[in-house]
Amino acid sequence: MTHGWSPNTIRDVRDEELTAIAKNTAGFLRQLRGEEAGIVKLADGREVSRLPGLVRWMWDGEFCGAINLRYQPGTEELPPYVSGHVGYSVVPWKRSRGYATRALSLLLPLARQAGLARVLLTCDADNIASCRVITANGGIAEGDEPNADRPDVRKLRFWIDTAPRGP
Numbered sequence: 019m020t021h022g023w024s025p026n027t028i029r030d031v032r033d034e035e036l037t038a039i040a041k042n043t044a045g046f047l048r049q050l051r052g053e054e055a056g057i058v059k060l061a062d063g064r065e066v067s068r069l070p071g072l073v074r075w076m077w078d079g080e081f082c083g084a085i086n087l088r089y090q091p092g093t094e095e096l097p098p099y100v101s102g103h104v105g106y107s108v109v110p111w112k113r114s115r116g117y118a119t120r121a122l123s124l125l126l127p128l129a130r131q132a133g134l135a136r137v138l139l140t141c142d143a144d145n146i147a148s149c150r151v152i153t154a155n156g157g158i159a160e161g162d163e164p165n166a167d168r169p170d171v172r173k174l175r176f177w178i179d180t181a182p183r184g185p
């Protein structure tokens with residue numbers, strides 16, 4: 019984050035996360051691991067309860083990015099302010115090495131363990147790299163929806179079955 023990367027792709031959370039880490043590192047890690055309830059600030063400033071979920075770092079000997087899963091136990095439904103079950107971001111200097119594609123493939127069994135038979139992912143229609151990450155992992159397109167953050171670009175919706183796929 020000190021190099022200019024924000025784990026949240028909709029809102030730049032660098033300053034607040036670095037402050038939280040400095041203030042209470044153990045508490046920050048507990049939240050990251052989903053062991054502690056927390057508050058999430060949305061792009062429009064609203065504060066909502068953090069959904070259960072997990073975060074995994076991408077690592078190749080050094081930090082490459084993060085992928086996260088969020089869900090409501092017992093249902094595949096998501097609250098209207100959550101655009102999908104999975105979010106990911108790779109630091110700019112580690113992109114195009116297959117890391118996001120691999121990270122998503124490793125996250126799907128964890129989503130299944132969490133009780134999700136399928137997961138919803140959304141990405142901006144012009145985010146070609148993210149679309150490829152999703153389709154490489156079996157994403158099936160299911161139309162699009164308005165995009166509150168970028169009204170001029172539609173958000174594409176994809177579902178991925180979490181059952182193990184053949185070779």
Ligand SMILES: CC(C)(COP(=O)(O)OP(=O)(O)OC[C@H]1O[C@@H](n2cnc3c(N)ncnc32)[C@H](O)[C@@H]1OP(=O)(O)O)[C@@H](O)C(=O)NCCC(=O)NCCS
Pocket residue numbers: 027105106107108109112113114115116117118119120140141142145146147148150151154
């Ligand atoms: C989207 C993102 C996570 C992809 O991460 P990555 O590790 O570079 O992705 P991969 O290396 O697994 O590449 C996936 C595919 O996208 C392609 N790709 C990578 N960067 C690309 C670019 N800038 N333009 C077009 N295609 C690109 C790769 O060639 C690969 O295609 P292939 O499967 O046909 O070989 C990364 O660009 C990122 O962090 N972007 C900002 C945050 C973001 O958009 N997150 C997703 C929100 S929905």
